[in-house]
Amino acid sequence: MKTHLGLSGASAKKTAENLEVVLANTFILYTKTLNFHWHVVGSNFMELHGLFQGQYEALALSVDDIAERIRTLGFKAPGTLVEFLHLTTLHENKEDLKATEMLKHLLHDYETMIYHTRNTLTDIDEKDVGSRALLEGLLTHYEKTSWILGAYL
Numbered sequence: 001m002k003t004h005l006g007l008s009g010a011s012a013k014k015t016a017e018n019l020e021v022v023l024a025n026t027f028i029l030y031t032k033t034l035n036f037h038w039h040v041v042g043s044n045f046m047e048l049h050g051l052f053q054g055q056y057e058a059l060a061l062s063v064d065d066i067a068e069r070i071r072t073l074g075f076k077a078p079g080t081l082v083e084f085l086h087l088t089t090l091h092e093n094k095e096d097l098k099a100t101e102m103l104k105h106l107l108h109d110y111e112t113m114i115y116h117t118r119n120t121l122t123d124i125d126e127k128d129v130g131s132r133a134l135l136e137g138l139l140t141h142y143e144k145t146s147w148i149l150g151a152y153l
């Protein structure tokens with residue numbers, strides 16, 4: 001069966017399911033980065049406060065793009081915090097962290113997202129150029145952000 005976009009129904013469903021996890025991880029990381037923006041302390045406060053702001057702003061834009069790609073494929077996008085927490089493969093931090101620990105947690109999360117996004121890309125129907133382009137853009141951004149975070153450590 002084909003979707004309204006002319007893609008294989010089964011592969012579009014699989015891609016949408018993978019995008020649900022990408023969406024949930026992006027939303028959790030957005031929240032985590034916002035939390036770190038608020039609570040980072042230390043002599044490089046302003047530097048990291050600004051760094052985290054740029055990162056959560058980029059993640060907020062990605063959240064919208066990922067959800068709307070799922071809708072474009074013809075599926076319902078998860079849109080509640082309960083669903084995001086159920087789907088995510090990332091872990092939230094409830095304890096107070098030093099600035100270096102925040103950077104390490106974020107780096108680990110971006111690396112997790114790089115791994116998952118790359119695996120998702122290998123599964124995508126080659127005709128699904130839109131989903132591929134979205135994920136390639138996200139992957140490139142995650143890789144660059146992981147380089148930036150690693151440079152602080």
Ligand SMILES: [Fe+2]
Nearest residue numbers: 037038049053
């Ligand atoms: Fe702020």
